Each structure stands twice: as C-alpha cells, then as structure tokens.
Amino acid sequence: MKLPDLNQAFRVAAAELGMCTAAWLFADELSADRGPVGLQQARDSLGRSFPVFDAVLAAKLDGALTPTVDAHGCAEACRGLKRLTVVGYEARFVDALLPLLPDVDVALLAHSSFDPDWDRLLSNYGGRVGRVSLDEYQRRAGPHAGLLTFVYGATGGTGYVVPEWLRVGGEDVRTQFRSFIGWEVLGRAFYVFPRWLVEVDLGSFTAVVGA
C-alpha cells in the first residue's frame, strides 16, 4: 500500500515537538499501522529530508522501542545554575528535565528553522518556561547561567546541533556563561547527510550527557 505524503505533517510535528520527539511519535504510529514495510517506505520517501527521522526509523526497524528519557544526567550537569537557556527544542526531554530543576529559571531561545507557534509551545508549561530572542539572550548571562542544546548523532568526538547554537555558543560569549551543556538525544549515527543541523566538536561543551 502506498504511503501518504507525510512531509508536511512531519514538519508540523517537528516544529513544536522537536525532530527527535516527532520522529519517535511518527515511527510508533507507522509501525502500528503499516509495520516494517511502512517504516521502510517512510525512510525511502522522507529519510533524506529529515535525517533524524531517518535514524529513528532505522532504529525502529532494528527493533528499538521508544526510549525512556532519563534527565538526571542533564540535571546533574545543570547543578548550581540559576538560569538555563535552552537552544533548540525536544519536547520529551524538556518535559523530563523541568521537574528536576525546580529552582532554575528556564527559557527557550525562540528561534528555529521550522517556525513554530512559540506561544502555543510555551503554553504547555503554564508559565514555567520563558522565551528569549537571539537579540536578548545575553541578558541571561552570568556566573550562574548556562546554555543547553540537544546533540544528535554524537560519534568520535563530534555531534550535530541546531544552527542557532553556533551563534549563541560562539567564542564571543563563552566567557559570559558558566556552562555549555550538550544533551545527546538520538543515540545513533546518521545514515544520510544531517540536513537542518551543523557539526560541532563535543569538546566545545563544558558537559556532554547521554552520549
């Protein structure tokens, strides 16, 4: 049976849930409805457009189940922080991390290639998470401030992150924040060119968790 065009649907989900979270959601539904054939069809039709989805589909075809999120490692890396600015977004991971950081002021950098509805995205947190623009994020700098981003496909000392990280984690701001945390969320290498993402040296983070 031919697979319907899911390109636009995946973009909607990836915009407001994050690429990895959306990928597992779609992979689970595809697996339940179409089985391995549907998963392979999705890889063939959408894999090159959405490399994170491709990697998750490959994992699903290998028999992997939707992984549970353990945020304790990330919470440990955030110890002592009073302000945390999250660059990029993965709904399942942010949802898991927040209860472990009850006293930390958390904000999302409101900048993304997928143009999400930030108001709706943040309304899921009932005021617990704020938003900050690229122009203003340095106001959140300080000796107890940190930046967190999600790393995809960390292997051999490098990984892939959203392009915004290159701006906020650049040399000119490294002295303004205490921590630069990378959280590996994909758990496997890419099979196709990692479109939407840029390669970074994992050594540029003060802490990498989940790798």
Add this chain to the structure above:
Amino acid sequence: MTAAQGATALILLVSLVAQAAWPAQRLLLVMTGALGSLFAASKLTATAPLALFAQVPWDVLVIVVALGLFSEVLASTRAFGLLAVSAARLSRANPKRLLFVFVVGMYAVSGLVNNLTALLLVLPVLLNLLKLLGASQRYVTWTLGAMLVACNLGGAATPVGDFPAILLLGRGAMGFSDYLLRALPQTLVALGALLAAVWLVRPDADTPTEPLVARIALGTVGQLYRGVTVDRALLTPSVVALGAMLAAWLLVPASWGVGPELVAWAGAALVLWLRPGFGEALVRRKVDVEAVLFLLALFLMVGAVRAAGTFELIAQTLPTLPISPKAQVLLFLVVASLVTAVFSAGPGMAALLDVAQTLAQRHPPHAVYVGLALAVCAGSSLFLTAATAGPLAQALTERAQVRVGAGVATFGFFDYAPVGLVGYAVTLATGLGFVWASI
C-alpha cells in the same frame, strides 16, 4: 430631494465607498466623513453637532466594548484552543466530520462571543490539522469558507452575537428573547442548508482518509497541547457570569430600567474584577478602539442623513413602487444584503435600520427586523471582504503556508467566491422565506 438630503447622503455614500476601496485608511476616511456630515448638518439643516452626538446609540457601543472584553477574558482561559482539539478528536480526524464539527462549533461559539477572537484562537489549530491531514486546496477553501459563513450565521442567531443584532437590541427595535426565538431557528435552518450544500459539493473527495493519517494527526495534535490546561479559576466564574447575563437579557423586564447594555457592562466588569491586574490591562490595551471609532463615525453620518429627512423620503417612496407591499419588503432586504456585501455589516445595518423602522410601522416588526438581520448576515457572507473575519482568515491561512500538491494553499477573494455565493444564497433564501411567511 433637498440640498441637505443630497449633501449628507453623498457624504455617507462616498465615505462608505472610500472605506471599502481603501481599507488601510478606513478609519481616517470615515472619521473625515463624519466631520463633513457634522458640518453639513449644522449648515444645511440647522442641526447642531451636539444634537447628532446625542442621537448616537451609546448603549450599542457599550455592548460592543463590554462583549469584546468578555471575549478576551474567555480567550485567556485557553478554552478555545482546547475546544478545537476536542473538536478534532470528536471528528476522529476524518476530513468530512472535521469540516462539519468545526463549522457547527464556530456557529455555536459565534453566537456568544466575538467571532474574530474565536477565529483567531481556533484557526491555528484547524490550519495545523489541515497540514497534518495533507488537505487539498478544495478542502481548505470549503472548510474555511463554510466556517466563515457559520460565524456570520452564529452572530445573527443571538442578539449579542454580532453588531447588526446588537444594534437591533440596543435601539430597542426588538427584545432579547423576541429576537432569539425568531432568529435562532432561522439561522439553524440556514446552517442546515449550508451543510447540505457542502455535503453535495464533496470538498473532501481528494483529501487523504487513510487511518494512518488520522492516527498521526490526532497523535500530533494531542502532543502539541499535552500540557495546556484550562484556567478553571477564570473560566468557571466567566461561564457562570455569561449564564447570568443571558438570563438577565431574557428575563429582566424593560420596566426595571436595566437595559441590555447595563447587563453586558455588569457582566464584563464582574469577570474583569476576578483578576484586577489582568482586568485593568485588558481594559487599557484590548478595547477595540478601532471598532468603536468606526461605528461612532457611521452613527454620526447616518444621524446627519436622518436629520435631513432622507430616510423618511425613502420610506415614503417605497410604498409608491408598483409592486405589492410584501414584495417591497423583500426588495428592500435583497438591496440590504447587496449593500452589506459591498460596504460590510456595520455600515449596512446602521444606514438601513432607519428605513426598516419605517417599514416596521406597516408590517410585523419582527418580520422586518429579523429579515433585515438575515439579509445583512447573507451580505456579510457573499464576499471575503464583506466581514472582518474574512481578511483575518485569509491572513492566517497565508501565514500558515499549508502545502497543497506542489504549491501553497490560498484563501483569497476568488477562492472564497463559490462558498460565499452558496452561503449568501442559503442565508438570504431563509430570510426571505421567513419574511414571506410572516407578513
């Protein structure tokens, strides 16, 4: 026709045409027109500007502002977004059911709150669903178009749903329950006819209906709103207040001296005081000043035309037409619908109510007024530009970039035209049928 009648009518007409032609400057245009009307009335009819200001139906403006603020409070409870998600679940993401659930839902909501606020909060959910479903251009057009017509019908269903009905209520032309009992069934008939027409068109024919698409759509929408909760502390008292307002509108006799405007004001004040800081911010920033000034300017221009005796002249001319009295009313309603289609509901209703009041002296008033409300409703649905909800829906749709085939979905004037024609036809036919049966 006297010089005063000609001058004041010309100013009104030119202002209405100009605001329709250059909507970006419509407030400046009508305010300038109102200034000209005040001068003309003062010089040519010896009607002082203060006398025209005294004729402005301030109670109508109070109701518009109060209900607008009430809608803002309801919107801040996040209930609309969650209602839209519930509607998606109720439809099980089946395109045909989705269209019907959203159209009926918007009809119901528009009867009670400002339909612009409702659209602003419901459309983003629907547009995301259209993306998730992989909807076709035809489906996008008919779904959004039918929703707009349903918004207009819902607004005409109750005396507080939209400006034309509010004006009837505020001017004392009809009582709350009087209007509700007659208009609600007629709008339901028109809604049923609209849905039947849409059913025949089969706009969902080329939109995917596979279970996989529905599963993914519902799963994603559920995740997008996974942590969003209704602000019950605000919603519960607001709903209670709304119920009390409806009860007061229905049950409080006119002899008590508590008009609809006082009820609306009291209800809005009550919910704004639930959170004083938030309420104060809403009053300062969210009052629809544009609508108030626009309506004020219209009322002043219409007042000048009235002072010149033009409406009396039209009312005297109507019976001289070589057609039956019943046909005269029907002709008036058809003209009213077309005037509304070009100039939009506010100007249409404000300018035509005086003529309707004269007709109501010779025919059953409820038939004339409800017929006029339905004719104005029909006119509001004919063109995308006839009601403010149309351009809003157009802007939101363009911004959402819903992909259809190789391109992006559009929802412009010509896309909407077929839906508008169907909406206009069923609404006007219902209105004319009601008048025909009532006179």
